[in-house]
Amino acid sequence: xxxxxxxxxxxxxxxxxxxxxxxxxxxxxxxxxxxxxxxxxxxxxxxxxxxxxxxxxxxxxxxxxxxxxxxxxxxxxxxxxxxxxxxxxxxxxxxxxxxxxxxxxxxxxxxxxxxxxxxxxxxxxxxxxxxxxxxxxxxxxxxxxxxxxxxxxxxxxxxxxxxxxxxxxxxxxxxxxxxxxxxxxxxxxxxxxxxxxxxxxxxxxxxx
Numbered sequence: 001x002x003x004x005x006x007x008x009x010x011x012x013x014x015x016x017x018x019x020x021x022x023x024x025x026x027x028x029x030x031x032x033x034x035x036x037x038x039x040x041x042x043x044x045x046x047x048x049x050x051x052x053x054x055x056x057x058x059x060x061x062x063x064x065x066x067x068x069x070x071x072x073x074x075x076x077x078x079x080x081x082x083x084x085x086x087x088x089x090x091x092x093x094x095x096x097x098x099x100x101x102x103x104x105x106x107x108x109x110x111x112x113x114x115x116x117x118x119x120x121x122x123x124x125x126x127x128x129x130x131x132x133x134x135x136x137x138x139x140x141x142x143x144x145x146x147x148x149x150x151x152x153x154x155x156x157x158x159x160x161x162x163x164x165x166x167x168x169x170x171x172x173x174x175x176x177x178x179x180x181x182x183x184x185x186x187x188x189x190x191x192x193x194x195x196x197x198x199x200x201x202x203x204x205x206x207x208x
Contacts, residue, residue, distance in 0.1 A: 016175025045118030144177030
């Protein structure tokens with residue numbers, strides 16, 4: 001478990017950027033599409049992402065992460081900001097072939113090391129208008145802004161807290177912009193968010 005991040009759960013959001021929905025030629029969802037990543041998937045900045053033997057198609061998904069400050073249950077949108085400790089960079093690493101095979105997302109999203117978070121938690125930024133970029137080996141692969149989110153961070157805290165109690169330290173990762181793609185062993189993937197910093201991880205093959 002990475003230092004500074006110890007969530008009881010990571011709640012992830014699918015298809016939450018208008019430009020990503022357009023890229024996939026999908027209708028905008030009428031409510032947030034959520035799934036869970038286990039706490040055991042969390043690693044920190046500079047920790048290695050392990051390429052599991054069970055997949056042949058590892059993908060990056062750069063995202064904004066919300067870190068919860070307080071126990072939250074049925075929180076109104078207007079009060080959501082009071083429950084947030086700050087924001088961080090996240091990478092929703094995915095075994096894309098397993099996602100297609102299973103037709104649901106748990107296996108594809110849940111391997112150890114599949115949720116890098118970091119490099120720090122920042123409170124004083126406007127999460128509704130942050131530039132977000134993902135680079136692989138220095139090449140820009142994703143570039144957007146959180147202004148393109150369908151449901152903003154306050155919508156998400158309210159919606160999710162109406163379903164499950166969010167505990168201090170829990171993390172919500174808020175969806176990815178267009179441009180997701182593959183990672184290979186020895187690749188370095190960086191998620192950079194304006195005002196927060198750069199989360200960098202290198203892909204390694206699983207130890208025998």
